[in-house]
Structures are given as C-alpha cells and as structure tokens.
Amino acid sequence: MIHEIKGGYVKSDTRKDITTIEFYHPQSNSMPGKLLQELALEIHAAGNDDSTRVIVLRSGGDTVFCSGASFDELNAISTPEQGFAFFSGFAQVINTLRKCPKLVIGRIHGKCVGGGVGLAAAVDYAIAAEGAEIKLSELAVGIGPFVVGPAVERKIGASAFSQLAIDATMWRNADWARRKGLYAELHPNLESMDESIARLASTLAASSPDAMQELKKIFWKGTDHWDQLLTERAAISGRLILGEFSRTAIEKFKTKVKA
Template sequence: MSTQGSLTSDLSPEGVRTIIFSHPAHNSMPSGQLKATVAALDEAGADPATRSILLRSGGDRTFCAGANLDELLAIDDLTTGKAFFMGFAELILAMRRCPKPIVVAVQGKAIGGGVGIASAADYCMATEAASIKLSELAIAIGPFVILPALVRKMGVAAATELSLDTEWHDAQWAHGKGLFQRVFATQEELLAAAEALAKRLATYSLEAASELKQTLWAGTDHWPALLEERAGVSGRLVLTDPAKQALSKFKKK
C-alpha cells in the first residue's frame, strides 16, 4: 500500500457500488485519497448501472483517523491550509450531491474527518468498537468543515458535546444521538447488514430514491460556499503557534 493509500470501486450484479478506502496510518485520508474518493463517488453517481453505494474502509480496528498528520504538519501558508481542509469539504459535498443512496459501514474508531464521513452518510451502521472522537479543539483548530454535517445529523446539542469534549464517545452514544442508525456486535454482522441494505436499496426506483435524497438534504444548497469558508478558518488556525505546538506534540506520541 502506498503512502497515498488505496481505493477500490466494484459494482455487484445487483447494482451495488462498493467503495473501499485504505491507508496504513489508521485509514487516514491524505489529499490524493480524498480526491480519489470524491472522483469515485461522482463516477458512481453518474453511472446508470450503479443503483446504491456502500462506502467503507479496510481493516478492522479503525474506520478513519481523519486528516493525514504528515500533510497537516507540512502546511506553511494560508493557501495550502485552505486547500488541505477543502479535501474533506469536497468529500462531504460529493456525498451530498450524489443522487444515489450512500450506506456507510463504520467497523472501528472514527476521528475528525472520519466522523464527518459518517455524518454525511444517508444511512450509517457501525460496530460496538466504533467509538468516535473530535480532537480538533485539543490541537488548537476546530471541526469547522464537518460541523454542518454533524449538526444536520445529530443536532446542535450533540455536535456541541462532541466538539467541546475531545475524549472518546462510544458507539452506543453515537447511536443514541442519531449518527449511527444501527450498531452490531461484530464486523461480520455489520458488513452483512450493510450489504443487505445496499442491495435492497438497489431494487428501488432510482428516480424516487434521488428525489427522496434531495428532500432529506433540503436546506443545504449553501454548503459549497459555507464549507469553503470553514476550510479557510481551519487553514488560518492551523498556522497559529498553539496549533503548531500541539501538532508537534501529537506527532511525537
């Protein structure tokens, strides 16, 4: 596996497009991987043979550790900073604009942008091992880019708790707050259920499913501009001395 990670996109006979991303650093998302995932989602959305999408990661312990730390540490100007945080913004926007229903299977821990992916799912399932965490405030930044998706899915109160309390929250907490629709004991049970739902969704009318998705995402037409603005905020904060110091300490752990 390369330092940019890997991505597979496979179509089943039933019309389910399974997209799997992997990275040796706890399935973190470097810029190249983010762009590839966005492209895969856009292609699946435009492909008439794809009727539903199952998005998941490889491995069993971590769903997604969020942003790639090495790239984060390398940011040295505002332009680069904003572009970096636009990576997850573009992924969330791709999930939003995709006309096909997206099922996300979270088999392990999710941090930062990984929580953002879960929150942008049309239907999200997880295992008991899928604890979630937003550590951005602890490193002097903030989860600005993913907050709109979190608030839409979980509400302001839960998003506030998750943002300010930067410790782990377990899968049952996430389930109770609406981030996860179902929680399973094992990864095998999770994947079986996620695949079954994706197959069932693939049997439904594409036009009806697309109209339903647009209805469920109502009120988000301003997100492209909003997320770009939020990426600029994060790109500015990551250049501050407190952020640089916190990231350096985090890297040494």
C-alpha cells in the same frame, strides 16, 4: 478500479447494481489530500453511473474506520493557501456525498476521529459495529471541526455536536452515537453488521432509482449553500492550523507516535 496513494488506495467495485467504494491508508486510515481527492472522484463517478443504484462506503483494515486528517500533511502546511487547499479536500468529499444522486450506506467498522466522524455523518445511512467510538479531536490541535461541523450537526443536533466539539479528548462510545442518530444501526460484531449492509444494499438496488433520488433531495433539503459554507470553513481551519498552538500540538502528537 484502484487508485494507489503512498501506501494507501481508493478503489471501487460494482456488482449487482451495488458499488462499493473503499479507502485505506496505513496510518490508521488517515486522509491525505490526494486520498480525499480520489475519494470524491470515485463517489462522483458512481453517483453518475447508470449501472449503480446504491453506494456502500467503507474503509480497509480491521481497526480504525477513519482517523481524520493526515498529521504529516498538517505538519507540512506553511501558508494559509496550503491550509485552505488541504481542508477543502474534506469539504469536497462531504459536498460530493451530499450531492450524489444515489443513496450512500456507510460501513463503520471501527473508531472515527475528526474527519472520520464527518464521513459517518455525511452518508445517508450509517451501519456500525461495537467499538465504533467517535471523537472530534480538532480543538485539541488548535483548530475546530469547522468543515465537518455542518454534516455532524445536521445528523445529531446542535447540542450533541457542541458536546463533541468542546470535549475534544473524550471518546463517545458507539451506543452514544447510535442514540444521537449518527448511526442508524449498531451491531454486536462485524458479521452481523455486514449481513445488515448486504440486506439493505440489495433491497435498495431493487428499488426505484427515481424515487430514491427524490428522497435524497428531501433528506438534504436546506443544504444548497454548503458549497460556499464549507469553503469558508476550510479557510478558517487553513488559517488556524498555522498558529503556534497548532504547530506545537502537532509536533507533540508526532513525537508521541514515534515513541
């Protein structure tokens, strides 16, 4: 099944009890609101499909895994309500991954920025390749990693999360992300990464669905309040994105991209 979204798409394919969900956007796999909505729906559907035992989340292309929020949509936000609605899309995806009764393997083939780091943190087992550098760039545009923060902090700890959030323009390499626990595995190339993903997905597809579901509940223990928490965080980002600092920063970014 494929859902096309202004040049991009979200699609899913199920084979041998493994459902692969892929998202893509021509602007460095950025995430407009419609893509976020469709991604959450696909994850929810696979999680409740008896023919699926494990999910692999990946993105299209061969460069950036996910560059986070769509700057075109950020630039178009003109009210706190619109801002809240947009950032709620990230909250919905993270909460859908959290509540999905199936284990989710993340295929992280390239750089992750902002919301992309949040996705890598919200999957249950992230397998990455060299070059999958990470950066939480939100502070540089006048907001902060409020919505993705709980997922990132849960995975790598408060100290490493604060380092990423504060130094918003510095890339951390993939080995840093592996050592901090964001990536479970780091491979020297795409072929090795994909072999490992295929091995683990096949192993999990042959494992007990009930046991994996109970394990997932344990892994995510203590996050039942995230529906409310991430909603509150989305409101913070939705308000800050309207500030003069954010308006100027986004305009500078768009000018730089066009140059």
